[in-house]
Amino acid sequence: MSGRGKKQAVAGTSGSTSKRSRSARAGLQFPVGRVFRLLRKGKYADRIGSGAAIYLAAVLEYLTAEILELAGNAARENKKTRILPRHIQLAVRNDDELNKVLAGVTIPQGGQGEESRHSAIPVNFHLVQIHGASEVV
Template sequence: SPAQTRSVEKSGCFSRGGLAKITRSSRAGLLFSVSRIDRLLRKGQFADRVGAGAPVYMAAVLQYLTHEIVDIAGEVAARSKKRRISPRHLQLAIHSDSELKKLLGGVTISQGGVLPLNQPVVLPSKKRNGRRAIKRRIVPAPVPVK
């Protein structure tokens, strides 16, 4: 059908009349492989049947989560003046975002290191701003000494 194929010049003995297949990933506008996720869902024996939209939806969710984690980890790496994302940056990225922490808080990342724990006692005390902190006292005028 015209919706599933694109006109591309192909050569060789297995040519199909100049029509090439379009992947399900490109149809859905995804980078993650829909066919691979479909195969893994069927092979995994999670259910007797797998709907046509399930692997597309799952690929979209996985792509979104991966994008979020890598985006935050890139910011963490840039803050530490690094150009390469390390497992430590992934660990800090996951634990800096409340929703990702809720989802992946119990996951152990190899070479991720420990999370920094700042005790409130060690942190410097918060000082109030200028005039509000200083209470104005009425000071009597100095008496000249003779």
């Protein structure tokens, strides 16, 4: 039978044993198997413990959930139902800890951060009124 229905119990095994992914066993949404494969493929070390992939997948899932939560709030504040790269940029740059972790990261289509917008104006830029006309000093 080639369908996706219930599997028939094989003699000698109980019907309740089913294959569960490492992600499901760890209670994660992020793929532990893929993280483990990428850790091995990246040659970061000769040997990779199985707990390392679970831990890294959990950290990645937590950081992603945190950024999505803050970006969703930023989108809601702008009366949007879709999270845009600009909302992710605002979320990361307005959170002190995330800003520190992602300090060297450029978010494409994220727009300028608050710091760079203020630093674009020179410090010695002053307007002086001279006989009704503006003049730059």
